[in-house]
Amino acid sequence: MPQPLPSKEASLFRQLVKNYEAKQYKKGVKAADQILKKIPNHGDTQAMKALILNSQGHGEEAFALGKVALKNDMKSNICWHVYGLLWRSLKNYEEAIKAYKMALRLAPESQNILRDLAHLQAQIRDYEGYIESRQKMLSDRSQLRQNWTGLAIAYHLNGNYKEAERILTTYEDTLGQTPPKTDLEHSEAVLYKNTIIAESGDVERALTHLDTIIKNNLDRTAVLELKAKYLLQLERHDEAAKVYTTLLDRNSEYRPYFDGLEKALKLDRSDSTSIDKLTKLYKTYADRNKRNDAARRIPLDFLKGDAFKTAADEYLRQKLTKGVPSTHANVKALYADPEKKAIIEQLVLGYASEEKSANGSVDGKPNGDASGPSEKSVLLFLAKHYDYALSRNLDKALEYVDRLLEMEPKNVDYNQLKARIWKHYGNTEKAADLINFAREYDLKDRYINTKCAKYQLRNNENEKALETMSKFTRNETVGGPLGDLHDMQCMWYLLEDGEAYLRQNKLGLALKRFTAIADIFEVWQEDQFDFHSFSLRKGQIRAYIAMIRWEDHLRNHPFFTRAALSATDLFIKLHDNPDLAKDGKPDLAKLDPSERKKAMKKIQKEQEHAKKAEADKRAAAQAKATATKNEDGETKKEDTDPNGEKLLETKEPLEAALRFLRPMLELSPRNIDAQNIGFKVYLRRNKLLLTLKCLNAARELDAEDPGVHENGILFRRHLNNLKEPLTGPVAEAIKKDFTSPAADADLKALNEEFLKKHPQSPRHLWRGYNVRYILDPNSKSQNEADLQKLVASSSSIAEAVAGLELLSEWKSEAKVIDAYREAAAKKWPQATVFQK
Incomplete structure (x- = not known):
């Protein structure tokens, strides 16, 4: 039992608790000190003072005082509860749970302790313990709906769908009358119950239940989405189509509704008959609303040939006539198809010509607005088109953006696009200067401000970037x-x-x-x-x-x-x-x-x-810090290692x-770079089974990845060079799961085969050269020569930079690195990374 206090001190203690809850820490410490002055060993007061000190950032002092409080009163639930809160602040959740359970044993009826314990169990995903805590909370206060719902959540998260549903149904049965339609909590709870039924796998019953709640549920959109989903899963396509049609009447720009409608109508984009029906379907929605974008854009995904050209011409003309800046962003996903990319380029180049010839419109007749696309919007599209990775021609992109800047030299978007083109050239310095120039035309624009900071960071101008960000x-x-x-x-x-x-x-x-x-x-x-x-x-x-x-x-x-x-x-x-x-x-x-x-x-x-x-x-x-202190003297912690x-x-x-x-x-787990770097860490820590686990996981993701080849060779080399042979379960596991390369394999020969297998891939060749160097350091000069030749076949600046980093890892001579830089600079003359 807690130590009793005289009436004056008891009143001070209650005030102390209120001060803590109101975050009035200075007043709380003062009240605690008054109590402790008269009763120095009062555990509860010491515990509350420790809690306040911890909130003020004095963790070590708070923990020491918390232990003293516990020593003075081991049977106080407050001391144990505070001790648990201190452990929780240190993220030691296991110790915190032990302290909470001890506090709960001393005060089994305390809802505060029980609630904190339940929340911590949910936090660490201890769902068995969470169920137990929630059951106790429900038995103590069964009149509160949230306790019933909380227990249902605990069962649901633990995978026990049947019990979760039973808990919610039991509460519904206790209701004397149906809650009013405006009861948001009830509306949400019954919809949550429906999702539990569906997740249990009983879709038919979930649909039946949904039909009983559909009229009174406040979240009408969610109900219709679930109904359409269930009908589609049950292959009741005609009914699903009706629901998706209803949803599209509510929001005809939401693509997933169109996807659902296509599935409900059993339309296959690879079938010519289905494509005709799809075209008519989307035309119906496009005709209903002249501003509808989705119904005009989606058909471009499945149309081909002349049909695509007609639809693309209509779509592009409408957007470019209105001067929509995001037109290129809307269609660039189509560039994955080379034929569609060529058609789009042909059409827009036609718009840019002086006469609207057949090259720029279908059958020589312009579609859409008779005024046609504006010159600026066409030039902007072409600049973005030639800047985009799948259609890149930076010289042309620069030509078009310069024409735009001749018309509007102070246009922020045009200057920003020019900066982006120079970024793709690899000239980070010029890109940073240009975008800063663009930023100065609109100093109140946060977007261009942050873009400028990003470009400055890419140019390694950290101080300038921070100064730019400081404007906002x-x-x-x-x-x-x-x-x-x-x-x-x-x-x-x-x-x-x-x-x-x-x-x-x-x-x-x-x-x-x-x-x-x-x-x-x-x-x-x-x-x-x-x-x-x-x-x-x-x-x-x-x-x-x-x-x-x-x-x-x-x-x-x-x-x-x-x-x-x-x-x-x-x-x-x-x-x-x-x-x-x-x-x-x-x-x-x-x-x-x-x-x-x-x-x-x-x-x-x-x-x-x-x-x-x-x-x-x-x-x-x-x-x-002094200027920003609050009334209780709280300050932000000083960074001791800036x-x-x-x-x-x-x-x-x-x-x-x-x-x-x-x-x-x-x-x-599907990130192959994470698996490859995990291999490196665990190999150095000599955790061989974890090393093998990372290697096998990467191999399953992509057996031809150059990192997988390198790591496989290095792991076999490591095993072959162990001072003492492996024994026991570890040896058996490695022998069973690591068979390639074999224990007696010629690693150098295997690596040469790998190099011959990928003669056109710089990524694979670089890794192969590195393996060759590791296996035989005397091959360094040959590797350097091969790497020098590889620059010409590199397809990107990033690939060439990787080769430069490899030379640094090999500690090559300055003249070798300079020769590599010169070769790379000839291919990318604008790139600053290859300049000395």
Whole structure:
């Protein structure tokens, strides 16, 4: 039992709790100190003070005080509850659950403890425990609908659809009368019940149930979508077609409704008879509404030949006459078909000619508006057309955009397009200058502002990019513009910033940005806590289930994958070469006395300059922090490692890499780059079974991937060179699952066969050359010569850059690298990456 308090102190304690709940931490600490002054060992007060200290960012002090509180009163449910909250703040959920359960044992009727325990079990996906907690909450307060729904959710997430449905039905049976039609919670609950029935596999019964709720349900669109889906699954095509028609009457621009209608009408896009029917169907919808885009655009996907030319001519004329800037974006997906790409190019070039000849319109007769496409919209389309990857001719694209700029030199869109063309040339410097020039024509436009920052980062101008972004950030916050970008979770900027620092070999700052992205994803994971109770209170059940399932695959997001691959590769390099942790600083021990003296002076000057800059920054940050303090004195935590030096100096880089690698392998198992880099990490950690797992997973995804070939050879080489042969289950598993290359295979011969198999693929040849170098370092000169010849057959700047990076890995001589740069510069004369 908690220690009793005199009436005055008891009143103060109640006020202390209210202060904590209202986030009035300064007042709360004052009240706690008043109680502890009279009763120094009062565990509950110490626990509440610990909770406030933790909220103020004093984690270590809070944890120490929490332990003291628990020692003073082991039988207090408040002390155990707070101890659990402290563990939860450290993300040690297992210990937090133990503390909650202990608190619940001391106060079995406490709804607060039970609720926190249930939310934590849902957070870590302990659905068995979640069911148990929800059952207890229901038995304690069965009059609340959200407790019934919460238990149904627990069963549903655990895969027990039958029990989840039974719980919801039982509650419905307890209702004395049917809730009014305006009852949003009831409307959502019965629709949620319907989705449970459908997910259990009983689609027929789900449809029957849907028919009973369709009239009174508030989410009419969702009901119709589910009905159409169920009818289609049950192959009741005529009825499904009617429902999809109803949905299209409500929204005729939503493509999935058209897709559903096509399936319901059994129309096959590869069949000529079906194509005629499809054409008539879409014409019907197009004729109903002159502004309908979907009904005019979708037929371009399945029409061919003259029929496509007629439809494309009509579509393009309508859009270009109106001057719709997104016309090219609407049709560029058609470029995957070379015939359609050629027809579109022919048509638009015809529009650009002085006379509307048969080359520009079907049968020499213009379609649509008699005025025809405007000159500017046609030139803009052609500039984008020739800039697009599948129809790229940058010289022509530049010619068309220059004609546009002659007409409107200050047009932001035209200048931005010109910058993009130069980006595709590979000239990042000119692209950044041009888009900054475009930005200055409209300083209030956020879009062009962020595009400009992105181009500047691609040109490795980090400071300029931050200055550009500062035009739209809250610069008075702690940390300035960069701090605000962190607060806003502006991941695209952090990612580009990190990659720019990586290109400049500023590894600490690069790692700092990649870690910031990982932190953001952890925040998103933590944000679930707010919705475990909120969604039930508001009755938004289906949205909650969708959120839970989305969170389960959170880290397969492209931003996380890009950051994780870069960070993991960086940690591998740190493991292979610990000197990289010096972040560009020379190894003084290897220099002669005169050079060492110069280097030391240079380092000393840099350190003094850095100290002064850091002191100025800290002073400015402190001033901002003081200015932005709230009434309780809360301030944002100071970043003790702004340049990522501590991250870079980790003693276990491969262990640190696992923070990025594990989520990728778990949530993006079909990402072959993740599997290949996982192989590298686990091979270096000598985790052979995990190494083999990554290799086999990559091989299943693409057996011809060059990384798979390289890793297979390296794994066999590693096994052949073990100091002691493998024994036991590990040896048996590897012998069974790793058969290619064979144990007695000639690895050099296998690699040469691989090179002959892919004579026209730079990606495969580079990996093959690297394997040849690893197997035989004496082949370095031959590999360098072969790599030099390969530049001419490279199809992109990125491929050529990969070859340049390979030469750096081999530590080739400067003259070899310069010769490679010259050869690449001849093919891409505008690309800045090959300039010295």
